[in-house]
Amino acid sequence: MVTTPGVIATDAVVVGAGPCGLFAVFQLGLVAIKCHVIDASDEPGGQCSALYPDKPIFDIPGFTRISGSELTGRLLAQIAPFQAAFHQRQRVVSIARNGSGFVVTTDKGSVFHTKVVVIATGVLAAVVDWGVALQDDLIAVDPATFETSVPGLFAIGDVATYPGKLKIIVSGFHEAALLAQQAFQLLNPHSRQLLHYTSASTSVQKKLGVL
Amino acid sequence: MVTTPGVIATDAVVVGAGPCGLFAVFQLGLVAIKCHVIDASDEPGGQCSALYPDKPIFDIPGFTRISGSELTGRLLAQIAPFQAAFHQRQRVVSIARNGSGFVVTTDKGSVFHTKVVVIATGVLAAVVDWGVALQDDLIAVDPATFETSVPGLFAIGDVATYPGKLKIIVSGFHEAALLAQQAFQLLNPHSRQLLHYTSASTSVQKKLGVL
Numbered sequence: 320m321v322t323t324p325g326v327i328a329t330d331a332v333v334v335g336a337g338p339c340g341l342f343a344v345f346q347l348g349l350v351a352i353k354c355h356v357i358d359a360s361d362e363p364g365g366q367c368s369a370l371y372p373d374k375p376i377f378d379i380p381g382f383t384r385i386s387g388s389e390l391t392g393r394l395l396a397q398i399a400p401f402q403a404a405f406h407q408r409q410r411v412v413s414i415a416r417n418g419s420g421f422v423v424t425t426d427k428g429s430v431f432h433t434k435v436v437v438i439a440t441g442v443l444a445a446v447v448d449w450g451v452a453l454q455d456d457l458i459a460v461d462p463a464t465f466e467t468s469v470p471g472l473f474a475i476g477d478v479a480t481y482p483g484k485l486k487i488i489v490s491g492f493h494e495a496a497l498l499a500q501q502a503f504q505l506l507n508p509h510s511r512q513l514l515h516y517t518s519a520s521t522s523v524q525k526k527l528g529v530l
Numbered sequence: 531m532v533t534t535p536g537v538i539a540t541d542a543v544v545v546g547a548g549p550c551g552l553f554a555v556f557q558l559g560l561v562a563i564k565c566h567v568i569d570a571s572d573e574p575g576g577q578c579s580a581l582y583p584d585k586p587i588f589d590i591p592g593f594t595r596i597s598g599s600e601l602t603g604r605l606l607a608q609i610a611p612f613q614a615a616f617h618q619r620q621r622v623v624s625i626a627r628n629g630s631g632f633v634v635t636t637d638k639g640s641v642f643h644t645k646v647v648v649i650a651t652g653v654l655a656a657v658v659d660w661g662v663a664l665q666d667d668l669i670a671v672d673p674a675t676f677e678t679s680v681p682g683l684f685a686i687g688d689v690a691t692y693p694g695k696l697k698i699i700v701s702g703f704h705e706a707a708l709l710a711q712q713a714f715q716l717l718n719p720h721s722r723q724l725l726h727y728t729s730a731s732t733s734v735q736k737k738l739g740v741l
Binding site: 338342345346349371374375376377378379380381382383384385387390393394396397462463464481482483485486487489490492493494496497500501514516517518519523524527529 | 698
């Protein structure tokens with residue numbers, strides 16, 4: 320891949336830093352995929368933090384109640400070992416094919432050369448032509464992989480749709496986990512990805528910095 | 531439905547009290563479906579509590595680390611408002627069709643007449659003929675509803691399989707959420723189920739006892 324000065328080369332770009340985008344960084348990190356995150360808001364957190372930072376949410380597993388801002392803070396702590404780079408206050412203006420990967424450009428002129436793109440923007444940015452199949456203004460994905468009609472381009476969270484889809488945070492977490500497996504396969508076509516249990520895998524625990 | 535003395539009539543029976551079974555009780559509770567839980571162990575918690583109570587798990591969203599026993603305790607606190615009845619140290623020995631519902635019988639002689647059954651046992655109990663389509667000794671489910679080949683009989687967690695399935699707790703949480711929607715439709719065929727956001731719905735917050 321030919322890069323030019325000022326261009327960021329990365330394995331994955333995650334667009335949107337809400338809970339689903341943040342957990343995608345975590346799941347991609349577990350399979351050793353480094354991420355750059357592009358987000359339109361001042362701070363990570365998405366709708367959760369922007370629209371109702373202090374309003375309790377009651378259906379996050381393991382929390383009788385949790386505020387959007389606390390959930391965001393806890394997810395940021397969880398993904399910290401993977402050292403994702405955050406690019407706040409930027410909007411994606413184009414995603415173009417580049418060989419087997421993509422060139423992602425933002426309204427601030429940032430350019431990313433990436434192998435994988437994860438759209439986790441909550442709502443569909445009307446301006447951008449993502450080049451993917453839509454259904455009722457949502458991005459249609461394969462629920463086995465959360466890949467869109469474009470290989471290597473994934474969508475999760477409220478912006479994605481598939482049979483049975485619910486716009487709830489807990490589904491976005493599941494979607495993040497499954498997309499990471501498929502992203503790993505795309506980046507490592509000759510490897511056989513085995514699911515590593517975080518409670519048992521020393522290699523995963525080393526990545527997390529707990530061993 | 532004709533019931534006999536000693537027979538428990540209920541909307542839903544959840545088989546297995548691991549994290550996925552517990553969160554199914556929560557999600558069913560959100561749509562006002564009351565559950566009885568049948569579990570083979572001494573206490574709720576499943577593999578998490580039985581096999582590695584103190585071993586940290588690192589991939590539960592919002593927790594940099596959490597032990598199986600802490601996760602179990604937190605899920606039990608979360609489902610407490612729904613007052614599910616737990617039947618520990620019992621194994622299901624048969625599930626038989628009964629009109630549009632099921633008769634579930636345990637090795638201790640308990641008999642449940644129920645409209646919906648959720649299998650969340652982790653592993654397939656070799657003895658029981660569940661009457662459902664299997665695939666590699668797992669229960670094949672529709673990933674839009676987590677219903678098996680038998681309408682009204684659901685399977686989630688490690689015992690269930692579908693394209694892309696990962697045996698991770700976070701997927702079980704998502705599966706629980708989607709099955710609850712389908713269970714609601716089965717029990718309320720003339721209602722249109724709208725997804726209620728726990729952060730916004732006063733009716734849900736009343737069910738949870740927080741309003």
